[in-house]
Amino acid sequence: xxxxxxxxxxxxxxxxxxxxxxxxxxxxxxxxxxxxxxxxxxxxxxxxxxxxxxxxxxxxxxxxxxxxxxxxxxxxxxxxxxxxxxxxxxxxxxxxxxxxxxxxxxxxxxxxxxxxxxxxxxxxxxxxxxxxxxxxxxxxxxxxxxxxxxxxxxxxxxxxxxxxxxxxxxxxxxxxxxxxxxxxxxxxxxxxxxxxxxxxxxxxxxxxxxxxxxxxxxxxxxxxxxxxxxxxxxxxxxxxxxxxxxxxxxxxxxxxxxxxxxxxxxxxxxxxxxxxxxxxxxxxxxxxxxxxxxxxxxxxxxxxxxxxxxxxxxxxxxxxxxxxxxxxxxxxxxxxxxxxxxxxxxxxxxxxxxxxxxxxxxxxxxxxxxxxxxxx
Numbered sequence: 001x002x003x004x005x006x007x008x009x010x011x012x013x014x015x016x017x018x019x020x021x022x023x024x025x026x027x028x029x030x031x032x033x034x035x036x037x038x039x040x041x042x043x044x045x046x047x048x049x050x051x052x053x054x055x056x057x058x059x060x061x062x063x064x065x066x067x068x069x070x071x072x073x074x075x076x077x078x079x080x081x082x083x084x085x086x087x088x089x090x091x092x093x094x095x096x097x098x099x100x101x102x103x104x105x106x107x108x109x110x111x112x113x114x115x116x117x118x119x120x121x122x123x124x125x126x127x128x129x130x131x132x133x134x135x136x137x138x139x140x141x142x143x144x145x146x147x148x149x150x151x152x153x154x155x156x157x158x159x160x161x162x163x164x165x166x167x168x169x170x171x172x173x174x175x176x177x178x179x180x181x182x183x184x185x186x187x188x189x190x191x192x193x194x195x196x197x198x199x200x201x202x203x204x205x206x207x208x209x210x211x212x213x214x215x216x217x218x219x220x221x222x223x224x225x226x227x228x229x230x231x232x233x234x235x236x237x238x239x240x241x242x243x244x245x246x247x248x249x250x251x252x253x254x255x256x257x258x259x260x261x262x263x264x265x266x267x268x269x270x271x272x273x274x275x276x277x278x279x280x281x282x283x284x285x286x287x288x289x290x291x292x293x294x295x296x297x298x299x300x301x302x303x304x305x306x307x308x309x310x311x312x313x314x315x316x317x318x319x320x321x322x323x324x325x326x327x328x329x330x331x332x333x334x335x336x337x338x339x340x341x342x343x344x345x346x347x348x349x350x351x352x353x354x355x356x357x358x359x360x361x362x363x364x365x366x367x368x369x370x371x372x373x374x375x376x
Contacts, residue, residue: 007261011233014204017133017177020084020105022059024133024179024237025204029263030230031059031237032253034246035088040070040077047080049246054082056250057265057297060237062086062108071098078103086135093119100126108135111169112144124173133177135206136166140184140193154184156192163197179203179236183210187225194229204236215244219252223259230260264299267357270314270321271304278306279324279332280346292354298361302353303335312340320356322349 016026024031034053038045040063050061065071065087078085086106087099093114096107100123107127111120127134140154143162151158159182170178180203182193190209198205209225212218222240229235240252257263269289274282286304293302303321305311311323315335322344324332332349334341334356344352 009231009233009260009262012198012205012235013202014236015176015202017179017204018105018131019060019086019133022084022105028236030235030257032057032250032257032263033060033062033086033237033239034058034249034253035062035064035239037246040064041067041073043073043076043080046073046077050077050081050083050085052247053250056247057254058083058250060084060086060106062088062239064088065095065099066090068095068098071095071102074099074102074104078105089114093123096123097126100130100132103130104132106133106135108137110136110138110166112166120169121173124170124175127175127177133179134170134175136163136170136178136180137206138163138166138180138182138193139210140186140189141210154189156182156189156196159184159189159193160196160200164200167201167203176203179206181206181208183208183241185209185211187221190225191228194234195232198234205234207235207238208241210241212241213243215242215248218242218244219248222252223256226256227260230256230262266297266299267293268299268301269293269304270301270318272306272310274306277309277324279329280306280349282306282324285349288350289353292350293357296357296361298364300357300360300364302357304353315340319360320353322353 014025016028017024022031036046036049038049040046046063053061061083063077063085065074074087084105086108087104089096089099089107089109091113096109099107114120138159140159143154143158147158147162163180163182182197184190187209194205207226207229209222212221226238238253240249242249254265258268269286271286272282301318303314303318305314306324308323315321315323316338321335322332331343331345334344
């Protein structure tokens with residue numbers, strides 16, 4: 001237990017699996033992933049989007065493989081990618097086999113949907129032969145007809161039963177290298193399903209609020225749903241599903257984890273909403289800094305506060321900070337390691353803070369044997 005016990009999160013004990021080079025579950029860090037929205041058969045477009053996701057910090061990227069043209073392109077995509085690629089398969093068992101042969105690190109597949117026992121056995125054997133894990137992906141919007149008839153509607157019990165039925169098929173084929181998701185667009189339904197599933201098995205869980213919505217509403221909904229689960233220790237990998245640029249999903253995912261102190265990446269900016277006391281334009285400054293600092297992946301904290309009411313206190317808890325001197329002052333105070341360091345004119349604020357953050361990142365990365373790329 002830490003000094004601040006109220007911040008401790010005891011993660012659920014799950015078994016660990018491998019998704020290519022990435023561990024999922026057990027004591028591994030909670031991973032952040034997204035999915036491409038390009039036509040997978042267009043290998044160049046898909047590779048470009050995968051690279052953008054890699055730069056944003058994605059640990060794992062999923063691509064849809066609905067047809068043979070997609071699985072043919074998958075080999076090129078896998079070879080060009082630095083992160084493990086998950087092949088999303090729905091109904092055709094041959095696509096799963098082709099994806100495994102093409103180098104996919106994981107198959108998102110529900111074994112009960114791909115046909116008879118012989119077909120499932122073929123897919124499992126292909127996964128074993130190529131060292132491929134799987135994800136059972138249950139969705140409230142596509143539950144089996146018999147479960148809807150049994151329960152009358154999508155409900156947590158139906159979703160968990162579906163997940164465990166699919167899991168048993170893989171277990172019966174002596175395959176346990178899989179994780180499970182039970183997603184719904186309804187936050188209450190998704191949270192309840194994950195809570196029940198967490199009690200029912202020890203497989204790693206992939207969290208998500210599916211079809212969450214646009215950038216703002218979807219991030220809010222995902223933060224509430226996944227935040228509740230993560231805070232209670234449930235979840236081994238996450239995807240924030242947004243009707244937005246997939247890169248935004250990665251940033252939102254890391255922001256959720258940073259908020260719960262579960263994982264850190266990049267500069268975590270603590271900033272005020274601004275008011276009449278502000279000594280500089282806080283909103284505009286933070287927007288510019290977010291853009292200029294996004295190339296930094298090294299974890300650090302930065303406070304940008306408009307006045308001295310809360311500024312010194314917030315700066316005390318961050319690596320670096322700037323507190324405005326009040327309306328019309330034209331200057332504020334730079335804080336380093338929680339202590340006031342020197343005054344700085346507002347006109348120099350952005351460039352100077354970027355320089356400080358890059359210097360801090362370079363020092364940390366040098367100690368790790370890495371090199372920080374400067375901002376363009």
